Amino acid sequence: MDEENKTLTELIASESAGGVLKMSCPSCGQHFDVTEIPVFSSFVCPVCSSQVVRPLWVDTFRIDTPIEESTGVVTQVRAVDLSLDRMVTLHFLNPFYAASEERCRQFVDIGRTLAILNNPSIVTVFNIGVIGTLPFLVTPDLTGKSLQESLLASDGVAPLETACGWIAGIAAGLQAATERGLFHGEVNTTNVILDEQTGKTSLIHFGLYELLQNAGYMNLNLFSAPETAKNGTVNERTDIYSLGALFYYLLTGTEVPSDEEDGRRIVHNHWIAKMVNDSISELICKMVSPNPLERPDYPTIIATVNARLQHIQYVREKLKKIAKKRT
Numbered sequence: 001m002d003e004e005n006k007t008l009t010e011l012i013a014s015e016s017a018g019g020v021l022k023m024s025c026p027s028c029g030q031h032f033d034v035t036e037i038p039v040f041s042s043f044v045c046p047v048c049s050s051q052v053v054r055p056l057w058v059d060t061f062r063i064d065t066p067i068e069e070s071t072g073v074v075t076q077v078r079a080v081d082l083s084l085d086r087m088v089t090l091h092f093l094n095p096f097y098a099a100s101e102e103r104c105r106q107f108v109d110i111g112r113t114l115a116i117l118n119n120p121s122i123v124t125v126f127n128i129g130v131i132g133t134l135p136f137l138v139t140p141d142l143t144g145k146s147l148q149e150s151l152l153a154s155d156g157v158a159p160l161e162t163a164c165g166w167i168a169g170i171a172a173g174l175q176a177a178t179e180r181g182l183f184h185g186e187v188n189t190t191n192v193i194l195d196e197q198t199g200k201t202s203l204i205h206f207g208l209y210e211l212l213q214n215a216g217y218m219n220l221n222l223f224s225a226p227e228t229a230k231n232g233t234v235n236e237r238t239d240i241y242s243l244g245a246l247f248y249y250l251l252t253g254t255e256v257p258s259d260e261e262d263g264r265r266i267v268h269n270h271w272i273a274k275m276v277n278d279s280i281s282e283l284i285c286k287m288v289s290p291n292p293l294e295r296p297d298y299p300t301i302i303a304t305v306n307a308r309l310q311h312i313q314y315v316r317e318k319l320k321k322i323a324k325k326r327t
Helices: 008-016 101-117 147-153 160-178 208-214 226-231 236-252 269-276 280-287 298-326
Strands: 022-024 031-033 042-044 051-053 056-058 061-063 074-081 086-093 127-131 134-140 192-194 201-203 258-261 264-267
Touching: 008 056, 008 127, 008 134, 061 086, 086 101, 101 127, 101 134, 101 160, 101 208, 147 192, 160 192, 160 201, 160 236, 160 298, 226 236, 236 269, 236 280, 236 298, 269 280, 280 298
Parallel strands: none
Antiparallel strands: 022 031, 042 051, 056 061, 061 074, 074 086, 086 134, 127 134, 192 201, 258 264
């Protein structure tokens, strides 16, 4: 089979092949040779008769379930880090994009920048590896933790206080990346990870939009800035627009209300104010302005949102005191 026609699983397996491959039965611990057994196929342990699945190894990582290859720039794969005995997510640059040495270099550079940032609002990059010609990033286990999945599990919208907290965190991450010359390009619900324990958000997939553009593609969605849709522009201002569109979506479950008039994007600010019905609507209107120069910077966004959070907390404390006096 030609290399270009192989699936991601086949490419990884071919690069991992060589020598004798052994594993132990999870039930009885018996060691046996699995060199000739197809990847992800199940078989019966010759000692205890338990069903065993033949995994796929990538360096010190073990992949136990079939890979669902993405049509995007990267494919995320859950794996066991054998060296530290913990679950992680491997982000493989898909074969089509990895065919370009320049895109591989860009992908690795992005990973290095994110690792240096070590920002709480950006998913941590533990390590960078390569299997054959496929580079990959190693991050914490991200299974089932996207903001999109969280919204689908609820009623599709977030309370104002929750949304404000999320947006403040995301803005802080974007600001830190911008200071390193790194822009996102695809700020949306699938690229934001929600920590179920702390309730805090963090960003994944920085810089991948640039790889899409270099390959001749554009990935537009309801959070894309008008200049991104028009000519593929990605910078600090386009990320701020996407953040504003995300903010509105979190509060309403709908996209920013707008129309095209004479080739110009017109945002209906009165609808934003009506739907959000809060002082924060003024900030959102500025963030999604069709004119990039009218959009506020990250410090302004963070300060405005934090001021609203402080006001919510102030009102909550006042109501508690009133209730206490009445009892």
